Amino acid sequence: MIQTNSYARFFENNPLCRLMGIEVPIVQAGMVWCSGWRLAAAVSQAGGLGLIGAGSMDPPTLEHHIRSAREATQRPFGVNIPLLYKHAEAHLEVCLKEKVPILVTSAGNPLAFSEKIRAAGLLWGHVVSSVRFARKAVEAGCHFVVAEGFEAGGHNGREETTTLCLIPMVVDAVQVPVIAAGGISDGRSMAAAFALGAQAVQMGTRFAASTESSAHPAYKQAVVASGEGDTDLTLKRLTPVRMIKNAFYKKVLEAQARCASEEELRSLLGQGRSRRGIFEGDLEEGELEAGQVSARIREVIPAAEIVQRTLQEFFEVCTRLRLFT
Numbered sequence: 017m018i019q020t021n022s023y024a025r026f027f028e029n030n031p032l033c034r035l036m037g038i039e040v041p042i043v044q045a046g047m048v049w050c051s052g053w054r055l056a057a058a059v060s061q062a063g064g065l066g067l068i069g070a071g072s073m074d075p076p077t078l079e080h081h082i083r084s085a086r087e088a089t090q091r092p093f094g095v096n097i098p099l100l101y102k103h104a105e106a107h108l109e110v111c112l113k114e115k116v117p118i119l120v121t122s123a124g125n126p127l128a129f130s131e132k133i134r135a136a137g138l139l140w141g142h143v144v145s146s147v148r149f150a151r152k153a154v155e156a157g158c159h160f161v162v163a164e165g166f167e168a169g170g171h172n173g174r175e176e177t178t179t180l181c182l183i184p185m186v187v188d189a190v191q192v193p194v195i196a197a198g199g200i201s202d203g204r205s206m207a208a209a210f211a212l213g214a215q216a217v218q219m220g221t222r223f224a225a226s227t228e229s230s231a232h233p234a235y236k237q238a239v240v241a242s243g244e245g246d247t248d249l250t251l252k253r254l255t256p257v258r259m260i261k262n263a264f265y266k267k268v269l270e271a272q273a274r275c276a277s278e279e280e281l282r283s284l285l286g287q288g289r290s291r292r293g294i295f296e297g298d299l300e301e302g303e304l305e306a307g308q309v310s311a312r313i314r315e316v317i318p319a320a321e322i323v324q325r326t327l328q329e330f331f332e333v334c335t336r337l338r339l340f341t
């Protein structure tokens with residue numbers, strides 16, 4: 017097994033590592049159709065924080081994944097609950113029943129379930145795309161925020177603030193630790209996020225194209241094959257989402273260009289487009305959520321290797337930069 021313990025001592029005083037009980041400040045994003053118990057447990061086992069993505073699960077399936085993760089690792093892991101889906105409250109009930117210690121909510125109003133979450137004493141963070149939403153999350157009682165820039169794969173904010181601009185603004189605006197997300201895939205980008213004031217990084221697309229991701233092999237290869245400019249943030253009138261450009265994406269563009277109604281866009285998106293693309297591997301008619309960083313991902317590798325390589329490069333960069341001090 018790849019060892020991350022040699023790096024752990026460097027993060028002994030990292031506030032997020034201490035809060036979460038993890039060794040290294042690398043979070044694997046909760047991702048529909050990608051992050052089941054296998055991926056979450058692999059990342060937690062490697063010293064980071066694995067998140068089970070509840071968004072593509074019904075409540076009994078989430079319960080199964082939580083129990084399986086617990087069997088696979090003794091280390092802390094968490095659950096991501098996107099608040100825009102109909103099962104959000106039931107997902108929260110499952111997390112409370114199963115005593116999941118760490119919760120990351122996203123895509124909705126953090127006030128919705130704040131009383132319940134706080135009363136249960138969970139460690140809680142919310143994903144935000146702006147300073148305004150970061151402040152709202154902290155007011156709602158979050159212990160940390162995940163600040164996600166324009167580059168990120170999947171659902172995103174309308175503001176189009178890039179990670180480079182967003183992170184320092186959020187860090188300066190709130191008193192809680194900030195996890196940087198969007199465009200991070202390796203040690204260089206992790207070091208950049210730390211330079212901006214983040215205290216941990218969350219990686220999505222990089223882990224979506226890992227061995228343990230439950231995404232279809234064709235989706236993983238589509239990420240690997242993507243180059244610069246192959247993703248776009250679209251559907252801004254509905255819920256903005258960054259995806260790989262394909263036949264489905266072109267239909268969305270065409271509908272938007274002729275000012276199609278919200279109903280038409282909704283029916284085009286339909287139920288199950290992301291399942292079709294990410295889980296079933298329909299590369300043309302499915303929704304292939306992925307970030308700009310796809311252009312920097314060249315191979316599908318195990319999650320532990322991603323963690324290990326990222327840390328190794330992070331420390332190489334830090335050492336190199338010290339040459340100039």
Ligand SMILES: Cc1cc2nc3c(=O)[nH]c(=O)nc-3n(C[C@H](O)[C@H](O)[C@H](O)COP(=O)(O)O)c2cc1C
Nearest residue numbers: 045047048071122168169170198199219220221307
């Ligand atoms: C395939 C895919 C599915 C995603 N699903 C979710 C989700 O269910 N909940 C969520 O909060 N974010 C979701 N995201 C966003 C990630 O959590 C993460 O913040 C983002 O991927 C970070 O940017 P990156 O892709 O550049 O690493 C998804 C991203 C991808 C690529």
